[in-house]
Amino acid sequence: MKKRARQSLDPAAVQGTLLEGQSVRTLQALGLVTERGGASADAHRKIKQINHFLRLIAPALEDVFARHEQPVLFEMAAGKSYLGLALYEHWIARQGRGRLVAVEARPELAQRVRDIADELGFDRLEVVCGRIAEVDLPERAHFTLALHACDTATDEALVRAVRAKSDHVALVPCCQAEVARLLKGVKDGPDALWRHAWHRREFGAHLTNVLRGLALQAHGYQITVTELAGWEHSLKNELILGRRVGSFHAGARAELDALLTTIPVRPWLLDALAADA
Ligand SMILES: C[S@@+](CC[C@H](N)C(=O)[O-])C[C@H]1O[C@@H](n2cnc3c(N)ncnc32)[C@H](O)[C@@H]1O
Structure with a gap:
Protein backbone atom coordinates (compact mmCIF):
# COMPACT_ATOMS: atom_id res chain seq x y z
CA MET A 1 0.00 0.00 0.00
CA LYS A 2 2.71 2.47 1.03
CA LYS A 3 4.85 1.28 -1.88
CA ARG A 4 2.11 2.09 -4.38
CA ALA A 5 1.69 5.53 -2.86
CA ARG A 6 5.33 6.30 -3.62
CA GLN A 7 5.06 5.58 -7.33
CA SER A 8 5.03 8.50 -9.72
CA LEU A 9 2.01 8.86 -11.99
CA ASP A 10 1.76 9.23 -15.74
CA PRO A 11 -0.85 11.66 -17.12
CA ALA A 12 -3.52 8.96 -17.53
CA ALA A 13 -3.03 7.83 -13.95
CA VAL A 14 -3.27 11.43 -12.70
CA GLN A 15 -6.64 11.71 -14.47
CA GLY A 16 -7.73 8.57 -12.62
CA THR A 17 -7.04 10.16 -9.21
CA LEU A 18 -9.24 13.22 -9.78
CA LEU A 19 -12.38 13.79 -7.75
CA GLU A 20 -15.52 15.20 -9.30
CA GLY A 21 -14.90 18.81 -10.31
CA GLN A 22 -11.16 18.55 -9.74
CA SER A 23 -8.91 19.61 -12.61
CA VAL A 24 -5.37 18.93 -13.68
CA ARG A 25 -5.03 22.69 -14.18
CA THR A 26 -5.49 23.38 -10.47
CA LEU A 27 -3.06 20.65 -9.50
CA GLN A 28 -0.60 22.20 -11.95
CA ALA A 29 -1.07 25.64 -10.43
CA LEU A 30 -0.34 24.07 -7.05
CA GLY A 31 2.86 22.58 -8.47
CA LEU A 32 1.66 19.02 -7.93
CA VAL A 33 1.27 18.04 -11.56
CA THR A 34 3.84 18.70 -14.29
CA GLU A 35 3.18 20.51 -17.56
CA ARG A 36 2.92 17.13 -19.28
CA GLY A 37 0.26 16.06 -16.78
CA GLY A 38 2.26 13.59 -14.69
CA ALA A 39 3.08 13.68 -10.98
CA SER A 40 6.20 12.79 -8.99
CA ALA A 41 5.99 10.25 -6.18
CA ASP A 42 5.87 13.04 -3.56
CA ALA A 43 3.22 14.97 -5.44
CA HIS A 44 1.20 11.77 -5.87
CA ARG A 45 1.24 11.25 -2.12
CA LYS A 46 0.12 14.84 -1.55
CA ILE A 47 -2.74 14.51 -4.06
CA LYS A 48 -3.84 11.29 -2.35
CA GLN A 49 -3.79 13.01 1.04
CA ILE A 50 -5.75 16.02 -0.16
CA ASN A 51 -8.40 13.84 -1.78
CA HIS A 52 -8.60 11.56 1.24
CA PHE A 53 -9.20 14.59 3.44
CA LEU A 54 -11.82 15.95 1.06
CA ARG A 55 -13.66 12.62 1.31
CA LEU A 56 -13.51 12.70 5.12
C1 LIG B 1 2.37 23.67 9.20
S1 LIG B 1 1.73 24.94 8.19
C2 LIG B 1 0.23 24.21 7.61
C3 LIG B 1 -0.25 24.81 6.33
C4 LIG B 1 -1.47 24.14 5.69
N1 LIG B 1 -2.64 24.23 6.54
C5 LIG B 1 -1.16 22.69 5.36
O1 LIG B 1 -1.54 21.81 6.12
O2 LIG B 1 -0.50 22.47 4.34
C6 LIG B 1 1.16 26.12 9.37
C7 LIG B 1 0.81 27.47 8.77
O3 LIG B 1 0.16 28.23 9.76
C8 LIG B 1 0.58 29.57 9.67
N2 LIG B 1 0.29 30.17 10.98
C9 LIG B 1 0.89 29.90 12.18
N3 LIG B 1 0.32 30.59 13.17
C10 LIG B 1 -0.67 31.32 12.61
C11 LIG B 1 -1.64 32.23 13.13
N4 LIG B 1 -1.69 32.50 14.44
N5 LIG B 1 -2.50 32.80 12.28
C12 LIG B 1 -2.46 32.51 10.94
N6 LIG B 1 -1.58 31.63 10.39
C13 LIG B 1 -0.70 31.06 11.22
C14 LIG B 1 2.04 29.48 9.31
O4 LIG B 1 2.52 30.66 8.72
C15 LIG B 1 2.02 28.29 8.34
O5 LIG B 1 1.84 28.70 7.01
Missing part, protein backbone atom coordinates in the same frame (compact mmCIF):
# COMPACT_ATOMS: atom_id res chain seq x y z
CA ILE A 57 -15.07 16.14 5.32
CA ALA A 58 -17.60 15.51 2.54
CA PRO A 59 -20.51 14.68 4.91
CA ALA A 60 -20.00 17.99 6.75
CA LEU A 61 -19.88 19.95 3.49
CA GLU A 62 -22.92 18.15 2.10
CA ASP A 63 -24.79 19.27 5.21
CA VAL A 64 -23.48 22.84 4.91
CA PHE A 65 -24.39 23.18 1.23
CA ALA A 66 -27.80 21.62 1.82
CA ARG A 67 -28.66 24.06 4.59
CA HIS A 68 -27.13 27.31 3.36
CA GLU A 69 -27.51 29.00 0.02
CA GLN A 70 -24.21 30.90 0.27
CA PRO A 71 -22.05 29.08 2.79
CA VAL A 72 -18.90 30.67 4.14
CA LEU A 73 -15.95 28.33 4.61
CA PHE A 74 -12.88 29.24 6.66
CA GLU A 75 -9.47 27.73 6.04
CA MET A 76 -7.30 28.73 8.98
CA ALA A 77 -3.47 28.74 8.83
CA ALA A 78 -3.78 28.00 5.13
CA GLY A 79 -0.08 27.91 4.28
CA LYS A 80 0.08 27.23 0.54
CA SER A 81 -3.62 26.35 0.74
CA TYR A 82 -3.33 23.02 -1.06
CA LEU A 83 -6.43 21.90 0.74
CA GLY A 84 -8.32 25.19 0.50
CA LEU A 85 -7.83 25.47 -3.25
CA ALA A 86 -8.87 21.85 -3.73
CA LEU A 87 -11.85 22.43 -1.45
CA TYR A 88 -12.80 25.50 -3.46
CA GLU A 89 -12.74 23.60 -6.73
CA HIS A 90 -14.47 20.47 -5.45
CA TRP A 91 -17.25 22.27 -3.60
CA ILE A 92 -17.57 26.00 -4.24
CA ALA A 93 -16.77 25.99 -7.97
CA ARG A 94 -18.74 22.79 -8.63
CA GLN A 95 -21.77 24.07 -6.73
CA GLY A 96 -21.44 27.57 -8.14
CA ARG A 97 -22.07 29.12 -4.74
CA GLY A 98 -20.47 29.86 -1.39
CA ARG A 99 -17.08 31.38 -0.66
CA LEU A 100 -13.82 30.50 1.02
CA VAL A 101 -11.90 32.78 3.36
CA ALA A 102 -8.31 31.60 3.85
CA VAL A 103 -6.29 33.04 6.73
CA GLU A 104 -2.49 32.93 6.70
CA ALA A 105 -0.01 34.86 8.83
CA ARG A 106 2.91 34.88 6.38
CA PRO A 107 2.49 37.58 3.71
CA GLU A 108 4.45 35.71 1.01
CA LEU A 109 2.27 32.61 1.40
CA ALA A 110 -0.93 34.68 1.48
CA GLN A 111 0.16 36.40 -1.75
CA ARG A 112 1.04 33.10 -3.41
CA VAL A 113 -2.46 31.77 -2.69
CA ARG A 114 -4.00 35.02 -4.01
CA ASP A 115 -1.94 34.70 -7.21
CA ILE A 116 -3.01 31.10 -7.76
CA ALA A 117 -6.65 31.96 -7.06
CA ASP A 118 -6.42 34.81 -9.62
CA GLU A 119 -4.82 32.54 -12.19
CA LEU A 120 -7.56 29.97 -11.75
CA GLY A 121 -10.38 32.51 -11.64
CA PHE A 122 -11.39 31.48 -8.10
CA ASP A 123 -13.04 34.82 -7.44
CA ARG A 124 -14.92 33.76 -4.33
CA LEU A 125 -11.70 32.94 -2.50
CA GLU A 126 -10.47 35.71 -0.24
CA VAL A 127 -7.08 35.49 1.44
CA VAL A 128 -6.74 37.38 4.70
CA CYS A 129 -3.19 37.94 5.89
CA GLY A 130 -2.62 38.05 9.64
CA ARG A 131 -3.01 36.10 12.83
CA ILE A 132 -6.22 34.12 13.11
CA ALA A 133 -7.00 35.63 16.50
CA GLU A 134 -6.62 39.18 15.22
CA VAL A 135 -7.93 39.44 11.67
CA ASP A 136 -11.35 40.70 10.62
CA LEU A 137 -13.49 37.84 9.43
CA PRO A 138 -17.12 37.42 8.41
CA GLU A 139 -19.30 37.21 11.50
CA ARG A 140 -20.84 33.94 10.44
CA ALA A 141 -19.10 30.86 9.07
CA HIS A 142 -20.55 27.49 8.21
CA PHE A 143 -17.44 25.33 8.01
CA THR A 144 -14.04 25.88 9.61
CA LEU A 145 -10.94 23.95 8.72
CA ALA A 146 -7.54 24.10 10.41
CA LEU A 147 -4.98 21.61 9.18
CA HIS A 148 -1.70 21.55 11.11
CA ALA A 149 -2.11 25.10 12.41
CA CYS A 150 0.96 25.56 14.60
CA ASP A 151 0.55 25.23 18.37
CA THR A 152 -2.08 27.66 19.65
CA ALA A 153 -3.07 28.69 16.08
CA THR A 154 -5.37 25.64 16.27
CA ASP A 155 -6.92 27.20 19.39
CA GLU A 156 -7.28 30.53 17.60
CA ALA A 157 -9.12 28.69 14.83
CA LEU A 158 -11.34 26.93 17.34
CA VAL A 159 -12.22 30.21 19.06
CA ARG A 160 -13.04 31.90 15.73
CA ALA A 161 -15.17 28.90 14.72
CA VAL A 162 -17.16 29.02 17.96
CA ARG A 163 -17.53 32.78 17.68
CA ALA A 164 -18.78 32.48 14.09
CA LYS A 165 -21.17 29.69 15.14
CA SER A 166 -19.54 27.54 12.49
CA ASP A 167 -21.89 24.62 11.79
CA HIS A 168 -18.94 22.25 11.37
CA VAL A 169 -15.29 22.29 12.34
CA ALA A 170 -12.44 20.06 11.19
CA LEU A 171 -9.23 20.37 13.16
CA VAL A 172 -6.00 18.45 12.68
CA PRO A 173 -3.81 19.96 15.39
CA CYS A 174 -0.10 20.48 14.97
CA CYS A 175 2.55 20.62 17.68
CA GLN A 176 1.17 21.46 21.12
CA ALA A 177 3.75 23.14 23.28
CA GLU A 178 1.66 25.45 25.47
CA VAL A 179 0.14 22.92 27.87
CA ALA A 180 3.44 21.04 28.27
CA ARG A 181 4.98 24.36 29.31
CA LEU A 182 2.19 25.00 31.80
CA LEU A 183 2.46 21.48 33.25
CA LYS A 184 6.11 22.05 34.09
CA GLY A 185 5.17 24.09 37.13
CA VAL A 186 2.29 21.86 38.29
CA LYS A 187 3.00 19.70 41.32
CA ASP A 188 -0.63 19.06 42.26
CA GLY A 189 -2.65 16.19 40.92
CA PRO A 190 -1.27 13.03 39.28
CA ASP A 191 2.02 14.69 38.41
CA ALA A 192 3.75 11.37 37.69
CA LEU A 193 1.95 11.68 34.35
CA TRP A 194 4.08 14.67 33.33
CA ARG A 195 7.14 14.62 35.62
CA HIS A 196 9.60 13.80 32.83
CA ALA A 197 10.10 16.14 29.90
CA TRP A 198 9.23 13.46 27.33
CA HIS A 199 6.03 12.52 29.16
CA ARG A 200 5.20 16.19 29.60
CA ARG A 201 5.38 16.72 25.86
CA GLU A 202 3.32 13.64 25.01
CA PHE A 203 0.80 14.06 27.81
CA GLY A 204 0.64 17.83 27.22
CA ALA A 205 -0.25 17.24 23.57
CA HIS A 206 -2.88 14.67 24.52
CA LEU A 207 -4.36 16.89 27.24
CA THR A 208 -4.45 19.84 24.83
CA ASN A 209 -6.61 17.92 22.40
CA VAL A 210 -8.83 16.55 25.17
CA LEU A 211 -9.40 20.12 26.39
CA ARG A 212 -10.13 21.26 22.80
CA GLY A 213 -12.70 18.49 22.41
CA LEU A 214 -14.39 19.25 25.73
CA ALA A 215 -14.37 22.99 25.02
CA LEU A 216 -16.12 22.36 21.69
CA GLN A 217 -18.66 20.11 23.39
CA ALA A 218 -19.26 22.69 26.11
CA HIS A 219 -20.10 25.14 23.30
CA GLY A 220 -22.68 22.86 21.79
CA TYR A 221 -20.65 20.72 19.37
CA GLN A 222 -20.91 16.97 18.98
CA ILE A 223 -17.43 15.71 18.27
CA THR A 224 -15.68 12.68 16.85
CA VAL A 225 -11.97 12.11 17.27
CA THR A 226 -10.25 9.81 14.83
CA GLU A 227 -6.99 9.29 13.04
CA LEU A 228 -6.33 11.12 9.83
CA ALA A 229 -5.28 7.89 8.14
CA GLY A 230 -3.03 8.17 5.11
CA TRP A 231 -1.07 11.13 6.46
CA GLU A 232 1.92 8.83 6.69
CA HIS A 233 4.53 11.58 6.66
CA SER A 234 3.22 13.17 9.83
CA LEU A 235 2.76 12.02 13.40
CA LYS A 236 0.29 14.85 13.86
CA ASN A 237 -2.69 13.03 12.55
CA GLU A 238 -5.48 13.42 15.09
CA LEU A 239 -8.66 14.60 13.42
CA ILE A 240 -11.28 16.37 15.53
CA LEU A 241 -14.57 16.83 13.72
CA GLY A 242 -17.27 18.91 15.38
CA ARG A 243 -20.88 19.55 14.45
CA ARG A 244 -22.78 22.35 16.15
CA VAL A 245 -26.03 21.07 17.62
CA GLY A 246 -26.60 23.70 20.33
CA SER A 247 -24.86 26.58 22.02
CA PHE A 248 -24.05 25.16 25.44
CA HIS A 249 -23.71 21.77 27.08
CA ALA A 250 -23.72 21.79 30.88
CA GLY A 251 -22.43 18.19 31.18
CA ALA A 252 -19.37 18.87 29.04
CA ARG A 253 -18.75 22.13 30.91
CA ALA A 254 -18.82 20.23 34.22
CA GLU A 255 -16.46 17.58 32.85
CA LEU A 256 -14.08 20.26 31.64
CA ASP A 257 -14.15 22.02 35.02
CA ALA A 258 -13.57 18.73 36.86
CA LEU A 259 -10.59 17.90 34.64
CA LEU A 260 -9.11 21.35 35.25
CA THR A 261 -9.52 20.86 38.99
CA THR A 262 -7.57 17.61 38.81
CA ILE A 263 -4.93 19.08 36.52
CA PRO A 264 -4.76 22.81 37.25
CA VAL A 265 -3.64 24.32 33.95
CA ARG A 266 -5.23 27.27 32.20
CA PRO A 267 -4.35 27.36 28.50
CA TRP A 268 -5.08 30.43 26.37
CA LEU A 269 -8.01 28.69 24.68
CA LEU A 270 -10.14 28.62 27.83
CA ASP A 271 -9.68 32.30 28.64
CA ALA A 272 -10.34 33.27 25.03
CA LEU A 273 -13.60 31.30 24.97
CA ALA A 274 -14.59 32.66 28.39
CA ALA A 275 -13.97 36.24 27.20
CA ASP A 276 -16.47 35.67 24.36
CA ALA A 277 -19.15 34.19 26.63
Whole structure:
Protein backbone atom coordinates (compact mmCIF):
# COMPACT_ATOMS: atom_id res chain seq x y z
CA MET A 1 0.00 0.00 0.00
CA LYS A 2 2.71 2.47 1.03
CA LYS A 3 4.85 1.28 -1.88
CA ARG A 4 2.11 2.09 -4.38
CA ALA A 5 1.69 5.53 -2.86
CA ARG A 6 5.33 6.30 -3.62
CA GLN A 7 5.06 5.58 -7.33
CA SER A 8 5.03 8.50 -9.72
CA LEU A 9 2.01 8.86 -11.99
CA ASP A 10 1.76 9.23 -15.74
CA PRO A 11 -0.85 11.66 -17.12
CA ALA A 12 -3.52 8.96 -17.53
CA ALA A 13 -3.03 7.83 -13.95
CA VAL A 14 -3.27 11.43 -12.70
CA GLN A 15 -6.64 11.71 -14.47
CA GLY A 16 -7.73 8.57 -12.62
CA THR A 17 -7.04 10.16 -9.21
CA LEU A 18 -9.24 13.22 -9.78
CA LEU A 19 -12.38 13.79 -7.75
CA GLU A 20 -15.52 15.20 -9.30
CA GLY A 21 -14.90 18.81 -10.31
CA GLN A 22 -11.16 18.55 -9.74
CA SER A 23 -8.91 19.61 -12.61
CA VAL A 24 -5.37 18.93 -13.68
CA ARG A 25 -5.03 22.69 -14.18
CA THR A 26 -5.49 23.38 -10.47
CA LEU A 27 -3.06 20.65 -9.50
CA GLN A 28 -0.60 22.20 -11.95
CA ALA A 29 -1.07 25.64 -10.43
CA LEU A 30 -0.34 24.07 -7.05
CA GLY A 31 2.86 22.58 -8.47
CA LEU A 32 1.66 19.02 -7.93
CA VAL A 33 1.27 18.04 -11.56
CA THR A 34 3.84 18.70 -14.29
CA GLU A 35 3.18 20.51 -17.56
CA ARG A 36 2.92 17.13 -19.28
CA GLY A 37 0.26 16.06 -16.78
CA GLY A 38 2.26 13.59 -14.69
CA ALA A 39 3.08 13.68 -10.98
CA SER A 40 6.20 12.79 -8.99
CA ALA A 41 5.99 10.25 -6.18
CA ASP A 42 5.87 13.04 -3.56
CA ALA A 43 3.22 14.97 -5.44
CA HIS A 44 1.20 11.77 -5.87
CA ARG A 45 1.24 11.25 -2.12
CA LYS A 46 0.12 14.84 -1.55
CA ILE A 47 -2.74 14.51 -4.06
CA LYS A 48 -3.84 11.29 -2.35
CA GLN A 49 -3.79 13.01 1.04
CA ILE A 50 -5.75 16.02 -0.16
CA ASN A 51 -8.40 13.84 -1.78
CA HIS A 52 -8.60 11.56 1.24
CA PHE A 53 -9.20 14.59 3.44
CA LEU A 54 -11.82 15.95 1.06
CA ARG A 55 -13.66 12.62 1.31
CA LEU A 56 -13.51 12.70 5.12
CA ILE A 57 -15.07 16.14 5.32
CA ALA A 58 -17.60 15.51 2.54
CA PRO A 59 -20.51 14.68 4.91
CA ALA A 60 -20.00 17.99 6.75
CA LEU A 61 -19.88 19.95 3.49
CA GLU A 62 -22.92 18.15 2.10
CA ASP A 63 -24.79 19.27 5.21
CA VAL A 64 -23.48 22.84 4.91
CA PHE A 65 -24.39 23.18 1.23
CA ALA A 66 -27.80 21.62 1.82
CA ARG A 67 -28.66 24.06 4.59
CA HIS A 68 -27.13 27.31 3.36
CA GLU A 69 -27.51 29.00 0.02
CA GLN A 70 -24.21 30.90 0.27
CA PRO A 71 -22.05 29.08 2.79
CA VAL A 72 -18.90 30.67 4.14
CA LEU A 73 -15.95 28.33 4.61
CA PHE A 74 -12.88 29.24 6.66
CA GLU A 75 -9.47 27.73 6.04
CA MET A 76 -7.30 28.73 8.98
CA ALA A 77 -3.47 28.74 8.83
CA ALA A 78 -3.78 28.00 5.13
CA GLY A 79 -0.08 27.91 4.28
CA LYS A 80 0.08 27.23 0.54
CA SER A 81 -3.62 26.35 0.74
CA TYR A 82 -3.33 23.02 -1.06
CA LEU A 83 -6.43 21.90 0.74
CA GLY A 84 -8.32 25.19 0.50
CA LEU A 85 -7.83 25.47 -3.25
CA ALA A 86 -8.87 21.85 -3.73
CA LEU A 87 -11.85 22.43 -1.45
CA TYR A 88 -12.80 25.50 -3.46
CA GLU A 89 -12.74 23.60 -6.73
CA HIS A 90 -14.47 20.47 -5.45
CA TRP A 91 -17.25 22.27 -3.60
CA ILE A 92 -17.57 26.00 -4.24
CA ALA A 93 -16.77 25.99 -7.97
CA ARG A 94 -18.74 22.79 -8.63
CA GLN A 95 -21.77 24.07 -6.73
CA GLY A 96 -21.44 27.57 -8.14
CA ARG A 97 -22.07 29.12 -4.74
CA GLY A 98 -20.47 29.86 -1.39
CA ARG A 99 -17.08 31.38 -0.66
CA LEU A 100 -13.82 30.50 1.02
CA VAL A 101 -11.90 32.78 3.36
CA ALA A 102 -8.31 31.60 3.85
CA VAL A 103 -6.29 33.04 6.73
CA GLU A 104 -2.49 32.93 6.70
CA ALA A 105 -0.01 34.86 8.83
CA ARG A 106 2.91 34.88 6.38
CA PRO A 107 2.49 37.58 3.71
CA GLU A 108 4.45 35.71 1.01
CA LEU A 109 2.27 32.61 1.40
CA ALA A 110 -0.93 34.68 1.48
CA GLN A 111 0.16 36.40 -1.75
CA ARG A 112 1.04 33.10 -3.41
CA VAL A 113 -2.46 31.77 -2.69
CA ARG A 114 -4.00 35.02 -4.01
CA ASP A 115 -1.94 34.70 -7.21
CA ILE A 116 -3.01 31.10 -7.76
CA ALA A 117 -6.65 31.96 -7.06
CA ASP A 118 -6.42 34.81 -9.62
CA GLU A 119 -4.82 32.54 -12.19
CA LEU A 120 -7.56 29.97 -11.75
CA GLY A 121 -10.38 32.51 -11.64
CA PHE A 122 -11.39 31.48 -8.10
CA ASP A 123 -13.04 34.82 -7.44
CA ARG A 124 -14.92 33.76 -4.33
CA LEU A 125 -11.70 32.94 -2.50
CA GLU A 126 -10.47 35.71 -0.24
CA VAL A 127 -7.08 35.49 1.44
CA VAL A 128 -6.74 37.38 4.70
CA CYS A 129 -3.19 37.94 5.89
CA GLY A 130 -2.62 38.05 9.64
CA ARG A 131 -3.01 36.10 12.83
CA ILE A 132 -6.22 34.12 13.11
CA ALA A 133 -7.00 35.63 16.50
CA GLU A 134 -6.62 39.18 15.22
CA VAL A 135 -7.93 39.44 11.67
CA ASP A 136 -11.35 40.70 10.62
CA LEU A 137 -13.49 37.84 9.43
CA PRO A 138 -17.12 37.42 8.41
CA GLU A 139 -19.30 37.21 11.50
CA ARG A 140 -20.84 33.94 10.44
CA ALA A 141 -19.10 30.86 9.07
CA HIS A 142 -20.55 27.49 8.21
CA PHE A 143 -17.44 25.33 8.01
CA THR A 144 -14.04 25.88 9.61
CA LEU A 145 -10.94 23.95 8.72
CA ALA A 146 -7.54 24.10 10.41
CA LEU A 147 -4.98 21.61 9.18
CA HIS A 148 -1.70 21.55 11.11
CA ALA A 149 -2.11 25.10 12.41
CA CYS A 150 0.96 25.56 14.60
CA ASP A 151 0.55 25.23 18.37
CA THR A 152 -2.08 27.66 19.65
CA ALA A 153 -3.07 28.69 16.08
CA THR A 154 -5.37 25.64 16.27
CA ASP A 155 -6.92 27.20 19.39
CA GLU A 156 -7.28 30.53 17.60
CA ALA A 157 -9.12 28.69 14.83
CA LEU A 158 -11.34 26.93 17.34
CA VAL A 159 -12.22 30.21 19.06
CA ARG A 160 -13.04 31.90 15.73
CA ALA A 161 -15.17 28.90 14.72
CA VAL A 162 -17.16 29.02 17.96
CA ARG A 163 -17.53 32.78 17.68
CA ALA A 164 -18.78 32.48 14.09
CA LYS A 165 -21.17 29.69 15.14
CA SER A 166 -19.54 27.54 12.49
CA ASP A 167 -21.89 24.62 11.79
CA HIS A 168 -18.94 22.25 11.37
CA VAL A 169 -15.29 22.29 12.34
CA ALA A 170 -12.44 20.06 11.19
CA LEU A 171 -9.23 20.37 13.16
CA VAL A 172 -6.00 18.45 12.68
CA PRO A 173 -3.81 19.96 15.39
CA CYS A 174 -0.10 20.48 14.97
CA CYS A 175 2.55 20.62 17.68
CA GLN A 176 1.17 21.46 21.12
CA ALA A 177 3.75 23.14 23.28
CA GLU A 178 1.66 25.45 25.47
CA VAL A 179 0.14 22.92 27.87
CA ALA A 180 3.44 21.04 28.27
CA ARG A 181 4.98 24.36 29.31
CA LEU A 182 2.19 25.00 31.80
CA LEU A 183 2.46 21.48 33.25
CA LYS A 184 6.11 22.05 34.09
CA GLY A 185 5.17 24.09 37.13
CA VAL A 186 2.29 21.86 38.29
CA LYS A 187 3.00 19.70 41.32
CA ASP A 188 -0.63 19.06 42.26
CA GLY A 189 -2.65 16.19 40.92
CA PRO A 190 -1.27 13.03 39.28
CA ASP A 191 2.02 14.69 38.41
CA ALA A 192 3.75 11.37 37.69
CA LEU A 193 1.95 11.68 34.35
CA TRP A 194 4.08 14.67 33.33
CA ARG A 195 7.14 14.62 35.62
CA HIS A 196 9.60 13.80 32.83
CA ALA A 197 10.10 16.14 29.90
CA TRP A 198 9.23 13.46 27.33
CA HIS A 199 6.03 12.52 29.16
CA ARG A 200 5.20 16.19 29.60
CA ARG A 201 5.38 16.72 25.86
CA GLU A 202 3.32 13.64 25.01
CA PHE A 203 0.80 14.06 27.81
CA GLY A 204 0.64 17.83 27.22
CA ALA A 205 -0.25 17.24 23.57
CA HIS A 206 -2.88 14.67 24.52
CA LEU A 207 -4.36 16.89 27.24
CA THR A 208 -4.45 19.84 24.83
CA ASN A 209 -6.61 17.92 22.40
CA VAL A 210 -8.83 16.55 25.17
CA LEU A 211 -9.40 20.12 26.39
CA ARG A 212 -10.13 21.26 22.80
CA GLY A 213 -12.70 18.49 22.41
CA LEU A 214 -14.39 19.25 25.73
CA ALA A 215 -14.37 22.99 25.02
CA LEU A 216 -16.12 22.36 21.69
CA GLN A 217 -18.66 20.11 23.39
CA ALA A 218 -19.26 22.69 26.11
CA HIS A 219 -20.10 25.14 23.30
CA GLY A 220 -22.68 22.86 21.79
CA TYR A 221 -20.65 20.72 19.37
CA GLN A 222 -20.91 16.97 18.98
CA ILE A 223 -17.43 15.71 18.27
CA THR A 224 -15.68 12.68 16.85
CA VAL A 225 -11.97 12.11 17.27
CA THR A 226 -10.25 9.81 14.83
CA GLU A 227 -6.99 9.29 13.04
CA LEU A 228 -6.33 11.12 9.83
CA ALA A 229 -5.28 7.89 8.14
CA GLY A 230 -3.03 8.17 5.11
CA TRP A 231 -1.07 11.13 6.46
CA GLU A 232 1.92 8.83 6.69
CA HIS A 233 4.53 11.58 6.66
CA SER A 234 3.22 13.17 9.83
CA LEU A 235 2.76 12.02 13.40
CA LYS A 236 0.29 14.85 13.86
CA ASN A 237 -2.69 13.03 12.55
CA GLU A 238 -5.48 13.42 15.09
CA LEU A 239 -8.66 14.60 13.42
CA ILE A 240 -11.28 16.37 15.53
CA LEU A 241 -14.57 16.83 13.72
CA GLY A 242 -17.27 18.91 15.38
CA ARG A 243 -20.88 19.55 14.45
CA ARG A 244 -22.78 22.35 16.15
CA VAL A 245 -26.03 21.07 17.62
CA GLY A 246 -26.60 23.70 20.33
CA SER A 247 -24.86 26.58 22.02
CA PHE A 248 -24.05 25.16 25.44
CA HIS A 249 -23.71 21.77 27.08
CA ALA A 250 -23.72 21.79 30.88
CA GLY A 251 -22.43 18.19 31.18
CA ALA A 252 -19.37 18.87 29.04
CA ARG A 253 -18.75 22.13 30.91
CA ALA A 254 -18.82 20.23 34.22
CA GLU A 255 -16.46 17.58 32.85
CA LEU A 256 -14.08 20.26 31.64
CA ASP A 257 -14.15 22.02 35.02
CA ALA A 258 -13.57 18.73 36.86
CA LEU A 259 -10.59 17.90 34.64
CA LEU A 260 -9.11 21.35 35.25
CA THR A 261 -9.52 20.86 38.99
CA THR A 262 -7.57 17.61 38.81
CA ILE A 263 -4.93 19.08 36.52
CA PRO A 264 -4.76 22.81 37.25
CA VAL A 265 -3.64 24.32 33.95
CA ARG A 266 -5.23 27.27 32.20
CA PRO A 267 -4.35 27.36 28.50
CA TRP A 268 -5.08 30.43 26.37
CA LEU A 269 -8.01 28.69 24.68
CA LEU A 270 -10.14 28.62 27.83
CA ASP A 271 -9.68 32.30 28.64
CA ALA A 272 -10.34 33.27 25.03
CA LEU A 273 -13.60 31.30 24.97
CA ALA A 274 -14.59 32.66 28.39
CA ALA A 275 -13.97 36.24 27.20
CA ASP A 276 -16.47 35.67 24.36
CA ALA A 277 -19.15 34.19 26.63
C1 LIG B 1 2.37 23.67 9.20
S1 LIG B 1 1.73 24.94 8.19
C2 LIG B 1 0.23 24.21 7.61
C3 LIG B 1 -0.25 24.81 6.33
C4 LIG B 1 -1.47 24.14 5.69
N1 LIG B 1 -2.64 24.23 6.54
C5 LIG B 1 -1.16 22.69 5.36
O1 LIG B 1 -1.54 21.81 6.12
O2 LIG B 1 -0.50 22.47 4.34
C6 LIG B 1 1.16 26.12 9.37
C7 LIG B 1 0.81 27.47 8.77
O3 LIG B 1 0.16 28.23 9.76
C8 LIG B 1 0.58 29.57 9.67
N2 LIG B 1 0.29 30.17 10.98
C9 LIG B 1 0.89 29.90 12.18
N3 LIG B 1 0.32 30.59 13.17
C10 LIG B 1 -0.67 31.32 12.61
C11 LIG B 1 -1.64 32.23 13.13
N4 LIG B 1 -1.69 32.50 14.44
N5 LIG B 1 -2.50 32.80 12.28
C12 LIG B 1 -2.46 32.51 10.94
N6 LIG B 1 -1.58 31.63 10.39
C13 LIG B 1 -0.70 31.06 11.22
C14 LIG B 1 2.04 29.48 9.31
O4 LIG B 1 2.52 30.66 8.72
C15 LIG B 1 2.02 28.29 8.34
O5 LIG B 1 1.84 28.70 7.01
